[in-house]
Amino acid sequence: xxxxxxxxxxxxxxxxxAAQLEVPATTVQEALKELQRTQPGLYHCVCDETxxxxxxxxxFVNESLLNRRDGPQTKLRSGDTLFIMxxxxxx
Amino acid sequence: MKVLTSTDLGKKFKSTKSVPAFPQADxxxxxxxxxxxPGENGKDxxxxxxxxxxxxxxxxxxxxxMIAGISNxxxxxxxxxxxxxxxxxxxxxxxxxIHLGISTGGHYLSEDGGQTFSAANTGVGAGFVPNxxxxxxxxxxxxxxxxxAPGRLYMQNHGGWPDRPGIGVLRSDDYGHTWESIAEGLPSxxxxxxxVHPHDxxxxxxxxxxxxxxxxxxxxxxxxxxxxxxxxxxKLTKGLPxxxxxxxxxxxxxxxxxxxxxxxxxxxxxxxxxxxxxxxxEWSCLFxxxxxxxCVKVAIV
Numbered sequence: 001x002x003x004x005x006x007x008x009x010x011x012x013x014x015x016x017x018a019a020q021l022e023v024p025a026t027t028v029q030e031a032l033k034e035l036q037r038t039q040p041g042l043y044h045c046v047c048d049e050t051x052x053x054x055x056x057x058x059x060f061v062n063e064s065l066l067n068r069r070d071g072p073q074t075k076l077r078s079g080d081t082l083f084i085m086x087x088x089x090x091x
Numbered sequence: 092m093k094v095l096t097s098t099d100l101g102k103k104f105k106s107t108k109s110v111p112a113f114p115q116a117d118x119x120x121x122x123x124x125x126x127x128x129p130g131e132n133g134k135d136x137x138x139x140x141x142x143x144x145x146x147x148x149x150x151x152x153x154x155x156x157m158i159a160g161i162s163n164x165x166x167x168x169x170x171x172x173x174x175x176x177x178x179x180x181x182x183x184x185x186x187x188x189i190h191l192g193i194s195t196g197g198h199y200l201s202e203d204g205g206q207t208f209s210a211a212n213t214g215v216g217a218g219f220v221p222n223x224x225x226x227x228x229x230x231x232x233x234x235x236x237x238x239x240a241p242g243r244l245y246m247q248n249h250g251g252w253p254d255r256p257g258i259g260v261l262r263s264d265d266y267g268h269t270w271e272s273i274a275e276g277l278p279s280x281x282x283x284x285x286x287v288h289p290h291d292x293x294x295x296x297x298x299x300x301x302x303x304x305x306x307x308x309x310x311x312x313x314x315x316x317x318x319x320x321x322x323x324x325x326k327l328t329k330g331l332p333x334x335x336x337x338x339x340x341x342x343x344x345x346x347x348x349x350x351x352x353x354x355x356x357x358x359x360x361x362x363x364x365x366x367x368x369x370x371x372x373e374w375s376c377l378f379x380x381x382x383x384x385x386c387v388k389v390a391i392v
Contacts, residue, residue, distance in 0.1 A: 006221070008254075009253040009254050060220065060221050062221070063221050063222055081221075086218070086219055088173050088217075088219040088230045
């Protein structure tokens with residue numbers, strides 16, 4: 001099963017300019033592991049060396065914001081889109 | 092936390108008898124006061140606070156009531172803090188109409204004197220969620236209005252998103268129900284303050300910043316002025332540094348005075364206070380070594 005990962009413009013340079021990637025995954029954690037394997041530069045921008053989501057990033061499945069602690073366990077369905085978004089950091 | 096008042100132009104200050112505070116059972120605690128707006132009679136005072144909530148005093152700040160219509164809004168659990176915190180930073184009042192700016196909550200509008208509030212964000216974009224135009228949750232930076240044109244509002248929103256251009260500087264002509272971009276012609280649609288001329292609702296000022304560094308593009312400070320409601324913009328730089336000046340001007344860091352031909356003022360997080368004479372045509376530095384400037388207000392005495 002593949003899902004779509006949507007890449008923010010600020011990180012596209014880490015994955016050859018791609019705006020989205022198709023990855024095989026049944027959970028968010030699997031999708032992140034696949035990114036770690038195939039797009040290590042992108043993964044490094046999203047997760048730190050312990051695998052934790054960096055504080056200035058957010059993940060959404062379709063339009064639902066994932067909880068930072070339990071989010072990686074979220075199950076995915078075929079056709080889902082995992083959005084990697086820059087967390088808001090206004091003034 | 093204290094609210095201080097002065098009746099002698101700041102020579103002496105006195106604490107009010109109380110400050111905004113959440114009810115004990117509420118669970119929230121006051122972290123900061125972001126906005127204090129006086130009402131008509133000298134005693135009416137409104138306070139926008141962090142975490143995002145609105146308080147009102149009818150006795151000059153000696154007692155405060157939380158305004159439940161926004162403070163306990165059904166959307167409130169889904170608001171998120173921006174880098175500055177989850178703050179209700181802007182209160183714009185016009186009779187029974189009240190506009191609020193919340194970061195990140197968006198623009199909320201009451202048309203019944205503050206009894207009820209609705210999210211009014213049609214056309215207000217967000218670059219940090221999958222839906223580019225959510226019902227609420229935008230990172231509004233500032234909202235401004237001229238008293239003689241109450242239906243027209245201007246907004247500096249969190250822009251600077253390459254995939255969602257133009258969402259940072261907006262205008263509404265229907266009391267804030269719908270908004271459209273007026274960012275075309277600016278070097279960046281990211282910024283914090285937006286200020287309206289005291290006598291001309293068509294004239295507005297913004298300070299575009301690089302979205303990543305939150306400083307002036309290329310280290311060359313400039314205030315941008317539009318004299319036709321945002322259709323065209325002019326860069327104002329005379330007297331400002333020409334290079335290597337990475338100013339950041341925060342949401343309350345710019346204002347205008349009330350003279351017929353007003354001066355514009357802005358303060359930077361690096362402690363410079365600038366005055367733009369003749370509506371911003373020529374600038375001079377009033378102070379260059381102040382602490383970081385969060386808020387600039389001006390009075391003619």
